[in-house]
Amino acid sequence: MLDIKLIRENPDLVRNNLERRKKPKFLNMLDQVIAVDEQWRQLKSEEDLLRQKRNELTTSIKQLKKDGKSDQIPTVIAEAKKIPDQIKELEKKREQTKKHRDALLLQIPNLLHESVPYGEDDEGNVTVETWGEQPSFHFEPLSHVDLVESLQLADIERAAKTSGARFYFLQDDLVSLELAIIQHAQHLLRKRGYRLIIPPTLVKGFVMEGGGFLPTYRDDVYKIEDEDLFLVGTSEAPLVGMHADEILYEDDFPLRYAGFSTCFRTEAGAHGKDTKGIFRTHHFEKIEQISLTSPDQSWKEHEYLFETAELFWQSLKIPYRKVNICTGDLGIVASKKFDLEGWYPSQETYRELVSTSNCTDYQTRRLKIRYREKDGMPTQIAHSLNSTLIAIERGLTCILENYQQEDGSVKVPDVLQKYTDFSEIIGQKKKKKE
RNA sequence: GCCGAGGUGGCCCAGCCUGGCACGGCGCGAGACUGGAAAUCUCGUGAGACUUCGGUCUCACAGGAGUUCAAAUCUCCUCCUCGGCGCCA
Numbered sequence: 415m416l417d418i419k420l421i422r423e424n425p426d427l428v429r430n431n432l433e434r435r436k437k438p439k440f441l442n443m444l445d446q447v448i449a450v451d452e453q454w455r456q457l458k459s460e461e462d463l464l465r466q467k468r469n470e471l472t473t474s475i476k477q478l479k480k481d482g483k484s485d486q487i488p489t490v491i492a493e494a495k496k497i498p499d500q501i502k503e504l505e506k507k508r509e510q511t512k513k514h515r516d517a518l519l520l521q522i523p524n525l526l527h528e529s530v531p532y533g534e535d536d537e538g539n540v541t542v543e544t545w546g547e548q549p550s551f552h553f554e555p556l557s558h559v560d561l562v563e564s565l566q567l568a569d570i571e572r573a574a575k576t577s578g579a580r581f582y583f584l585q586d587d588l589v590s591l592e593l594a595i596i597q598h599a600q601h602l603l604r605k606r607g608y609r610l611i612i613p614p615t616l617v618k619g620f621v622m623e624g625g626g627f628l629p630t631y632r633d634d635v636y637k638i639e640d641e642d643l644f645l646v647g648t649s650e651a652p653l654v655g656m657h658a659d660e661i662l663y664e665d666d667f668p669l670r671y672a673g674f675s676t677c678f679r680t681e682a683g684a685h686g687k688d689t690k691g692i693f694r695t696h697h698f699e700k701i702e703q704i705s706l707t708s709p710d711q712s713w714k715e716h717e718y719l720f721e722t723a724e725l726f727w728q729s730l731k732i733p734y735r736k737v738n739i740c741t742g743d744l745g746i747v748a749s750k751k752f753d754l755e756g757w758y759p760s761q762e763t764y765r766e767l768v769s770t771s772n773c774t775d776y777q778t779r780r781l782k783i784r785y786r787e788k789d790g791m792p793t794q795i796a797h798s799l800n801s802t803l804i805a806i807e808r809g810l811t812c813i814l815e816n817y818q819q820e821d822g823s824v825k826v827p828d829v830l831q832k833y834t835d836f837s838e839i840i841g842q843k844k845k846k847k848e
Numbered sequence: 849g850c851c852g853a854g855g856u857g858g859c860c861c862a863g864c865c866u867g868g869c870a871c872g873g874c875g876c877g878a879g880a881c882u883g884g885a886a887a888u889c890u891c892g893u894g895a896g897a898c899u900u901c902g903g904u905c906u907c908a909c910a911g912g913a914g915u916u917c918a919a920a921u922c923u924c925c926u927c928c929u930c931g932g933c934g935c936c937a
Contacts, residue, residue, distance in 0.1 A: 462906045494917035790876020
């Protein structure tokens, strides 16, 4: 959520920034917010004046009592009696207006960092750098979908029976690999100064709203019936919400958390996309980084989070590229976003594995996450950042493709082997024969 | 789940019975004093609207509803914390 004061005092700055997205609806929203806010302030002034009058009468009653002029009191009370109803009416109107204003305000996207490139969709993203060498195969590499199936690493069909499309029973060696990844990841994260967290995967509406997931992305999340609870699409939600309404100390910054949780997504807008395998599913496990810090440190921290992700993927020796996400692909929350896209040999293309966002004060304003230098100093709004470390099931697909071998087996990445008791995945069929 | 005690500014706390502009301390800021500092003293310390930038006003006592001219204070509902008992993977 943007600062209403900024909009009031510097509407052109906000307008110019929103214009870069080239979406007229946002400019309309801005104009509406300004108009409704004007109304709100008008009502607020009227109401304040009425309250002032009431307070004056109330005080005069007290004074009359003190002066022993009780005979005059009934007249004043009669006058004062008219006011509460008027206040109530104005209050109601003002609250409605405020609700209206805030509802609009919630839909206005964050201000873009100056370095965000313009683009209509992901085609407009700009590659910043590439890392690693794409593996060359002397055979036609299989897709992760085929590998999962041929090695029987997940049972998609039975998952369809119990749960529907886009679910999976992860099995055997792939489960071991997942657990190995978690082990491997936690060591890196600890070393890099993150606290490890397993957060709640159900959160209240205000947390989703504060995180910017609601109302704009309402269709993408699951809600618990009859309760004010949502299944999280990422542990970013509870991890940022964790410090809602708190005042932190600058000395504790950056506050880095690594969350491990299951994530739930409706994938409403993705019909027909990546329907097979475990690449895009309704639930998956993810290790997420989040960080809270001060405004003057957050851009440095943005690089730090991305660097953590890079170190992780480099340790797995996955070729990747770093991409600066363009306006059309950025979403409303991030001010700037880098993606790390991993190489998929079967598709001969890079695909998203990691998103690293600086959300600046967009989430923290709404969630009232503030900080101060030390006790007694004034409070400021913190900045929040988040980054994937690995969405495990998707990460597995990338590993499978890059580590596949001619005989159809898959080598286990070196750094994971100390956590698995095998160095290659050969599948159940072959195992039985042996 | 039951019983009891609580929730007041960044923190600690008074006020609640008996309704009338939220007491005091810590911390922090400004000023005075000083060669400089400590100590001391004075003033200030949250959110919002308006402002001729001097100020003016409103709100804020866990949240909501009610009673009242007037609610931190009285009534009702909800949430949370702590303690005791019960239940439980």
